Amino acid sequence: MEVHPVLGPRELPELLPIPAHEAQAVRSASSLSSLWHAVEICCINSVEAAATEVHIELDFGTCSFKINDNGHGLAPEGMSLLGSWNITSKSKLHNQLGGHRGEGLASICSTAVVEITSRAAGSFETHSCLIRAEELLQIKLATEQRSRSGTVISVRDLFFNRPVTRKALTNSG
């Protein structure tokens, strides 16, 4: 009877889950590749919020942009969930169609400093929240109250924790 040698390590490696932040970093890298992709994600969100005006300000040099729309805004209660994965306000129908799985804004928040200021339709208050690296830093009443409903998403320092992507982007910017 032939004896086949056993190849490989003597002890099999133990299967361990990847840390959550690393897993989310991988997800973010696969779903967000460039500044214009982030702009596209936010613009689609604005359009789906029934906005009739979408103003985009870009700054490639600092990897930042700002989008201001006059959609129906975000309710203050839901702002605490912003930046989390698989959180969406779209209907199931839209989810199936456009691939909206709640990853767009979460991808941006995981690799940038995001400040979201929103006034919900029917509300008189404007709230803002600050998110960095998926961490919700603060939620408060905005210092500048909006005169109408809508949302302002200010993204700064995009890809701060992805130095290779940022370097490629800043070298091109």
Place this chain on the structure above:
Amino acid sequence: MIINLHSSVCRPSHDNRYLFISFCRLKKEVERCRDVIAGLALLRPGVTFTLYDRSTRSFIAKYIKGRSQVQSISQFFNCTSPEDLTQLRAISAGNWTVAGWAMRPPQGHPNTSRQRIFINNYAVKAPALSKSIDEIFTESYRAIIKVQGRAPSADLLSLRKATNLHSMFLLDLQCPPEVIEVLPEPGGGTVLLEDWTPVVAAVRNAVLSAWDSVLNSALLSEVESHRGHREDQVEAAVRHASVPRREEDLIAPQAGASPSVFLPSSSGPWSKSAPSRLGNGRTMSSHILRAGPLNHRTHRNPSNSIATNNGEYNRNNKPPEKQQSSVLRLPPQSGEPPRAAYSTGSGISRQQLSSASTIRGVDAQALPPLLPPRDPYLPSSSSNSLLQVYRHRRETSRPRMAEGSALASLPKKRPRSSTPSASLASLSGGTGTGLHPLSLGQETAPTAPPAAPSSALDVILSTWRNPAMMPAATGASQTVATLDGLSSAVFARLRPEALAREDLQGARALHQVECKFIPIISSTGKLALVDQHAADERVQLEKLKAQIVSPSGGPAGGTCPSLQLPQPQPLRLGADEVPLFAAYGEAAVAWGWRWVVYRASACAPEALAEVTAVPLVATRGLTATDLRLYLHDMATTHGGAGPPAGIIRILNSIACRSAIMFGDELVPAQCQDLVDALEATQMCFVCAHGRPTTVPLVDLVAAGKAAAVLQASRARPNGGGGVGLRGLKFKLKATLEN
């Protein structure tokens, strides 16, 4: 209304290749953003999109709501001829509805950036549909290019460019969302379907219908076969075809005949549907076949089969009389392009042919010839004389360079010395330390006779060295036995070595000189010269500093005005910098900085500080970098750094710009005020940028003594020490020794 305000005319500097490459990539990123916004704006005419670039402070694109969809699509396609923009009529294929817009061939684009597919108003990627439309475009367009290529005047470069075009289209598909699956990708996900056949067929049919005026016979046949014509009617038409008919016969509408039109569907290859009409008012019954005089080959193709109204093939049936006027046009074999003789039969108008020959307007002959870059360091042909002069000058200067003498500016076009040895001999006959202009002239201009010294004074002046240009050390140690030594010593005593603050106290300002300097006479009898700009700069700086900075080094009044930044400035922090904020943060806050520190975490290994407000000094704000420098200065000096370097920099700049300038006329009172104000400053002899404000010239007391000695020697010419220069020297020596 659509406005594209971003200019693509900016040219980078050609000297910096890195900037040129990065500029191209930046432009690509900007273009990509604009394409994304354009895609979102195409099917949303009721939404305003504006794209603004902060770095260039200009709008890249503007799409104002209320715009016409046709206008926006024309703008997207960059359509110059509106008649080439065709709308795809809505076609239903099962659960799918196909509609959209397309540019009729030969209008194309070098890449696929003008191809957009929307499914339920969302941009997606469907390679199967794009490929299908491109095939139609290629088949109906490249044939024309090949025909043009055979022409003797064909431009190969333009032809090659023209053959690599892609179609331009915008598809708007509607379907139930459950039948598709989208793989999320940047720029629109890829759509997955179980079966692409019906969708591709519907899209193809819609495109063929829209482009029927420019299709070749093969594609037209496909259009016809899609509507379910019998193959036996093709053979019957071949038998009855005799002469080519005019185009009017082919397109004569048949009022009575309206056979069933067959469309492919999921139930079977042929199924009845409502009769349809081709473009330009033609119906199927009249536009079955077209013929040419030369090509009578049959072409059997199952797709060209023609079915009767009953849906059965009947080879024995003759065609209706109304169809006898139609002629047979058999498609060529695969791979063979339509001939030029059938230009009208192929559906391509001659106008289009003529326009195809000058596609893109590129004319290689109009391009300027490429010239090699000219090296700026090489002299051109027009500067040969200068080059020759330069070489001659270099050759003539070599003997002098060898002796270690520095040549002054030589006259141009000096003839070359024919006897280098003679020039060396003349050099050696000099003082040995250098040449004087007289000897130069004698040596290098043999035609001009050397001038003999006119008097002894010339000899003295030729050998005399100005002691003012001698180093100061030679004044004290040099012996006074020689006239040079004596004059150097006198000059050294007459020139003050230094000025002190006491010299400025009670100084009297004289009249302004050349609107630049103010001569003053100090209380100790020294004559000095004050730079009016430097002096006033120091005065202004001290005034500003007193307003901004307290004597202890902190802000005056305890706080400094702060400027809120519209966009926070990021500041990446090292591991050793985060504690500085805690240690010296109060001092920075007192100066007006405000920030938010994000500590490092597992998701973000590098700490970050966002500066939200900066100090405001005389309408000028500092930066985040100044904050970092200030914190480092505080750490280095253990909290004793004084005001931030950025504030000092701003104060220096303001003081310099607001000070009296060269050229400003000052009355004597103003001169005196300036001198008094300068004396009151802390650092009265240095301006804000380190330049001296006052320079001493002459010690008037010593000069007075020297003048008294001279006067005494004149009064007693026969005094001790001899007469003339000898006596003078004796007296001066006595004066200096005393």
